[in-house]
Amino acid sequence: MTGVFLLVFLAFLLVVGTPIAFGVGIVAVAGIVLSGVGNPAVVAQRAFAGINSYPLLALPLFVLAGNLLVSGGIIHRLVSFADLIVGRLRGGLAQVNIVSNLMMAGISGSATADTAALGSVMVPMMQAKGYSTAFAAALTTSAAIVAPIIPPSLVMVIYAIPTRLSIGAMFMAGILPGLLVTVLFMSYVAFATRHREPDAAAPPKEGIWRTLLAGLPVLGAPVIIVGGVRGGVFTATEAAAVLVGYVLLLTLVVYRSLTLARLATTLRESALTTAVVMFVVATSTIFAWYLAIENVPGLVRDLFVSLTDNTHVFLLLVNIFLLVVGCFVDTVPAILIFVPILQPAAAGFGIDPIHFSIIVILNLMVGLNTPPIGTNLFVIASVAKLRIGQVSKALIPFFMIKLVALGIVTYWPELSLALPRSMGLIR
Amino acid sequence: MPGSNEPETPGATPRASPARPAGPAVRAFRWLVDAILVTALAVISIVLICQVVLRYVFHAALPWPEELAQFLLVLLTLLGGYRALEMDMHIRLQVLDDFRWPRLVMLLRLAGYAASAAFMLYVAYGGWDLTMRSMHTPSTALRMPMGVVYATLPIAFGLMTILLVVIMVRLVRGRDVVLDRPE
Numbered sequence: 001m002t003g004v005f006l007l008v009f010l011a012f013l014l015v016v017g018t019p020i021a022f023g024v025g026i027v028a029v030a031g032i033v034l035s036g037v038g039n040p041a042v043v044a045q046r047a048f049a050g051i052n053s054y055p056l057l058a059l060p061l062f063v064l065a066g067n068l069l070v071s072g073g074i075i076h077r078l079v080s081f082a083d084l085i086v087g088r089l090r091g092g093l094a095q096v097n098i099v100s101n102l103m104m105a106g107i108s109g110s111a112t113a114d115t116a117a118l119g120s121v122m123v124p125m126m127q128a129k130g131y132s133t134a135f136a137a138a139l140t141t142s143a144a145i146v147a148p149i150i151p152p153s154l155v156m157v158i159y160a161i162p163t164r165l166s167i168g169a170m171f172m173a174g175i176l177p178g179l180l181v182t183v184l185f186m187s188y189v190a191f192a193t194r195h196r197e198p199d200a201a202a203p204p205k206e207g208i209w210r211t212l213l214a215g216l217p218v219l220g221a222p223v224i225i226v227g228g229v230r231g232g233v234f235t236a237t238e239a240a241a242v243l244v245g246y247v248l249l250l251t252l253v254v255y256r257s258l259t260l261a262r263l264a265t266t267l268r269e270s271a272l273t274t275a276v277v278m279f280v281v282a283t284s285t286i287f288a289w290y291l292a293i294e295n296v297p298g299l300v301r302d303l304f305v306s307l308t309d310n311t312h313v314f315l316l317l318v319n320i321f322l323l324v325v326g327c328f329v330d331t332v333p334a335i336l337i338f339v340p341i342l343q344p345a346a347a348g349f350g351i352d353p354i355h356f357s358i359i360v361i362l363n364l365m366v367g368l369n370t371p372p373i374g375t376n377l378f379v380i381a382s383v384a385k386l387r388i389g390q391v392s393k394a395l396i397p398f399f400m401i402k403l404v405a406l407g408i409v410t411y412w413p414e415l416s417l418a419l420p421r422s423m424g425l426i427r
Numbered sequence: 428m429p430g431s432n433e434p435e436t437p438g439a440t441p442r443a444s445p446a447r448p449a450g451p452a453v454r455a456f457r458w459l460v461d462a463i464l465v466t467a468l469a470v471i472s473i474v475l476i477c478q479v480v481l482r483y484v485f486h487a488a489l490p491w492p493e494e495l496a497q498f499l500l501v502l503l504t505l506l507g508g509y510r511a512l513e514m515d516m517h518i519r520l521q522v523l524d525d526f527r528w529p530r531l532v533m534l535l536r537l538a539g540y541a542a543s544a545a546f547m548l549y550v551a552y553g554g555w556d557l558t559m560r561s562m563h564t565p566s567t568a569l570r571m572p573m574g575v576v577y578a579t580l581p582i583a584f585g586l587m588t589i590l591l592v593v594i595m596v597r598l599v600r601g602r603d604v605v606l607d608r609p610e
Contacts, residue, residue: 016539018539021508022547026545029550040554040556042553044550048554048577051500051504054497056500061475064468241476244472245472267468270468271464271467272516275503276511279504279505279508279517282504330518375518
């Protein structure tokens with residue numbers, strides 16, 4: 001009875017526009033007060049403990065590194081670099097968009113940040129070459145979903161909080177699925193643009209070698225992360241700190257593209273972005289704690305076990321459930337609320353937790369682009385100055401591709417597990 | 428942006444009037460909080476970069492940088508959460524913002540804000556309790572009283588309670604509820 005009331009209460013709060021972070025906190029406190037299981041000091045302590053975390057320190061650092069690269073004007077270098085590699089193909093600019101997103105994913109850990117940054121550059125470029133704006137927008141926001149799957153990944157840092165999984169192992173597990181998504185998108189674009197004349201990419205103004213040289217240091221960033229986290233030399237937080245140092249060196253000294261005034265603005269923006277995400281973490285921690293007291297994870301596990309005893313059917317059910325969740329709930333609260341519930345059930349079916357994490361994250365990334373609530377959909381619509389409906393329609397073929405990728409990732413565990421296993425990060 | 432889309436049916440409620448420019452005291456306070464946020468993130472980055480250098484180059488890691496960075500992250504989260512509320516940056520659904528019946532929407536949103544204020548007050552009180560009880564408990568590495576660290580909770584959640592009351596009053600009066608518009 002209390003459960004139904006709380007669920008309806010939460011739905012009400014979210015629909016009337018209460019911030020999600022506040023909504024989950026309100027409902028958790030309401031539940032705690034109604035069942036008399038805690039007091040204000042315990043609740044405050046839980047919220048504090050949720051954010052007073054060493055692994056979470058990677059979050060502000062990865063956010064800062066990504067923002068520094070954007071305000072240091074790195075996007076254009078990346079795009080020129082990608083143009084050099086795939087620009088001459090049919091649908092060249094569309095392929096450049098996908099490859100730029102992939103390279104950006106190796107530096108930034110947020111699909112939303114990448115959508116905003118690359119969208120503002122790629123959408124006008126593609127428009128100028130005669131692509132439809134809706135196609136350009138849909139492509140940019142779809143290709144950006146690799147950001148949290150390819151390391152570094154803010155979402156994986158968050159995912160490690162309730163599950164205590166190794167962030168390094170998750171980082172490695174994401175590489176091949178991320179490349180798979182990229183290859184599928186590139187194949188589709190090659191098919192969709194097969195009748196187009198080549199975009200006749202203008203040779204880079206500065207010449208091929210200079211473009212390559214200017215782009216190469218940026219590609220050093222993923223090397224630092226992958227190289228550092230591999231074999232557990234660095235923690236993810238240390239890798240993030242090194243990345244910030246490297247990016248500062250790049251933008252302040254090598255490229256000299258970042259002024260001190262811009263640096264202060266970037267710090268402020270990064271702090272606010274971090275705070276918004278971390279605030280969700282703080283209140284979701286209270287919520288997850290309340291769920292655990294009421295043994296909700298155990299009940300859900302029993303429910304799934306009673307529904308099916310087949311692992312494949314279970315995974316299908318989880319995928320459908322998460323796709324629906326992703327349509328309505330943003331990634332971070334979705335992970336902090338549902339992963340502690342689903343993870344024990346998945347473990348009960350013998351699914352490797354690292355493999356399961358990639359399935360969950362890919363699902364929620366699909367949700368970022370689906371109405372009614374899709375953060376990236378909103379971002380790209382505002383960047384491209386389109387209505388949500390226009391972008392949504394253009395997104396349909398990309399949605400199909402994402403479902404194919406999801407199917408492969410779900411039912412081919414080795415794709416996720418081979419790399420971390422070969423590096424000895426998991427057994 | 429929320430609050431900026433004025434209701435299509437005129438006359439039901441007074442139209443949202445644009446926010447008056449904030450007074451000097453309010454602006455000074457915002458500037459101070461922003462300065463704390465920028466400093467916190469800068470210090471987090473610097474101490475953690477230095478710690479990596481000390482650990483892997485000089486093999487002489489210090490005991491306190493991680494703890495300091497974590498405490499600053501808490502400060503950044505809670506004070507940043509307050510600033511994000513002022514700027515309407517928290518992630519929320521905006522389906523109701525353009526809804527037809529402005530009076531009904533106003534009442535519904537008021538209910539949401541009231542529940543939020545109650546939640547903030549609850550945590551602020553709990554944080555105060557926690558602060559007072561742990562003034563003599565030293566932290567692990569820095570040996571500073573945990574009460575000082577916990578004090579961020581009642582301060583930030585208290586500030587947010589006040590902010591929510593201000594927002595509710597403005598909502599009832601039909602004013603813009605976004606107190607500080609970015610840019």
